[in-house]
Amino acid sequence: MAASEPKLDLTLYLVTDSGMLSGSKTLVQTVDEAIQGGVTIVQLREKTAETGDFITLARKVLKVTRKAGVPLLINDRIDVALAVGADGVHIGQDDMSLADVRRILGPNKIIGVTVQSLEEAEAAVRGGANYLGIGTCYATLTKQVKVEPQGPSGIRDIWEHVLKLPNPTHPIRAVTIGGINAYNAVHVLDSTRTLSGNIPLDGLAVVSAIMATEEPRLAAQKMRAQIRFALENSWLARPHSNLASTEDLQVVRRAVVDVFMQIKSGSHTPLVQHITNLVVINDCANACLAMGGSPIMVTEPEEQHDPAPVISSLVINIGTLDKQQVVGMRAAMREARLHNTPIVLDPVAVGASKYRAQVIAELLRDFGAHVIKGNASEIAALAGSEEVKSRGVDSLGSGFSDPVAVVTEYSRRQRCVVVMTGAVDYLSDGRSTFAIRNGHPLQAAITGSGCMVGTALATYIHSIAHVDPLIGAIAGMAAINLAAEHAASRNDVKGPGTFRATFIDEMYNLSSQQLQDEMVIERLL
């Protein structure tokens, strides 16, 4: 690219569609405001415009983009790009070939290419594309797509592949497109990072998230804020995440006790939203209160929006799944993603039916989670392992031969903390893996003790920005297990019934000194 031409910054890529304008603003105004809100590159995509009208519009838009120092690309139409002196073009697989476009436009123009497979991506990189538009990511109403949406993991596979190509002749850049908005931007950027190297896409491309709003500046600002958050708070490179990876277990223990203390002292009362199962809802609410949180059981899809800004963390538990509940879960997870609220996902009995497996796969594809908590059979089902089978909500057999490898690997793949419960609990964020050896067999004798673990995790992981999720998870796991030990040792506990009530008492009574002294934690990785 010549020095005088705008710099290629793909962070927030606006693809236009004048058919979406509300009527109160022209396309040129919309582009102008979107750039003021943070759009870094614009593609003029006018599928039905006559050539003359397209050129007239492109000239007007170019004035705005040039003033802002933002590149303007033209969708498909090399003739229009040449006529107006645009900064480049974006082409798809059915358009003029990359080689021909390069020959016509010369070496300094930007050429972006849509790719939907490893082969297409490789060819575009070898052919000298300046960037790739990988997708589609999610289903979109903006256009009819020929290839099924690939979801973030499909996009990541392509991104990872091109970055590994030997001897690249130029830097490889990429965005993804399709169904992206401020709600899913963080999840998409986080889950498309390469597994080896943690390298994020260069940005996100959107049409309707900006074009179909009355406030394009505000919409662009929201998107930019989410993209900034995702790039600064990468799962594996969070600013505060060195704590769990420190070699010194004393430092980890102290951090865990600090997280516990914040809640115990009352200096913070997390508002923990639960969409959980009918069997345990009351126990989970009481456990949350006993630990110093405040439970909120908002379940209807229509009422997810209003409280979302003040929710500290969200528990999604599929124990007694029904279709209407899934709609509520999706609405809650969407809001949680917008507010960067930690999500704890409890995939109860996910291996028991195809329906459960499908619901969880879709929730993970569309929203991801910050923590996934399950017993060995649930983690096996999610990780695609046959090693541990389930019977209803329980695991059969003696568990994994190498539980550390399973939780660590699954955590790396899902980019979240994985907590695998059992006689020994394993917790990993993909970099560090710990075992907690507290707890009591009576926990398995009452229903819902696993669900209460979900509550405990969410209570202590109440902020992505302020609590390292792995440290918070250790705090929750250790606290609830110690409460069980204390309850089981009491003389007034005669069996599961008395244990159940006493368990809640001991969650309430547990002190930070007890946590400090009695937590049995081991670093395994």
Ligand SMILES: Cc1ncc(COP(=O)(O)OP(=O)(O)O)c(N)n1
């Ligand atoms: C950034 C970006 N990525 C992908 C596309 C899709 O382009 P294409 O496959 O050519 O489809 P149409 O846009 O022509 O419908 C894009 N436009 N921009």
Ligand SMILES: Cc1ncsc1CCOP(=O)(O)O
């Ligand atoms: C042009 C294009 N190419 C693949 S999906 C898409 C449209 C994306 O639109 P939206 O951001 O509104 O889902």
